[in-house]
Amino acid sequence: AQKVTQAQTEISVVEKEDVTLDCVYETRDTTYYLFWYKQPPSGELVFLIRRNSFDEQNEISGRYSWNFQKSTSSFNFTITASQVVDSAVYFCALSGGSNYKLTFGKGTLLTVNP
């Protein structure tokens, strides 16, 4: 069975602070994919990143960066110099096997205060 744990239910920061959202996963698949999605108050999920299990390189996209560590089964997400527009619920998700369905964590509500 697959499982995704986002231990941080809510995080509150002040604008311009750096913030890291944690994600720990469990899977028996040798090939799998990890995702991060953002859900703003409008409700629609916005894709941020997809990483396959064979690529452990960290990735940076503007103020966003991701740290994938297979040894600890973690795929953490860091926002540098946070902004009010970053306020949202962030979901980590995992897919593996042959059916491509995603298993989601419970999400982390990030509030960035001005």
Added chain:
Amino acid sequence: DGGITQSPKYLFRKEGQNVTLSCEQNLNHDAMYWYRQDPGQGLRLIYYSQIVNDFQKGDIAEGYSVSREKKESFPLTVTSAQKNPTAFYLCASSIFDEKLFFGSGTQLSVL
């Protein structure tokens, strides 16, 4: 513009009533999914379909039914057997193991 359209945005169900949530996509994706979101619970998979005329139960299929008669459409029916239907429902589509594209969701409430 290509995307996923869910309707209605808000829906109210009376006790004992079946209601159907619409999901249409023009992305030419083979796979489609229905997720349910409850506050603080993340997203849970209800049903998914990888090809027309075929669909599979997800983790919480009881009380729900789907059909996939056309590639573009994957409607979800919330039956009277679903005793706690109040939730936010999200439809998604994808090309096999690529990223999921999501609709804007339907909020279902019980009168």
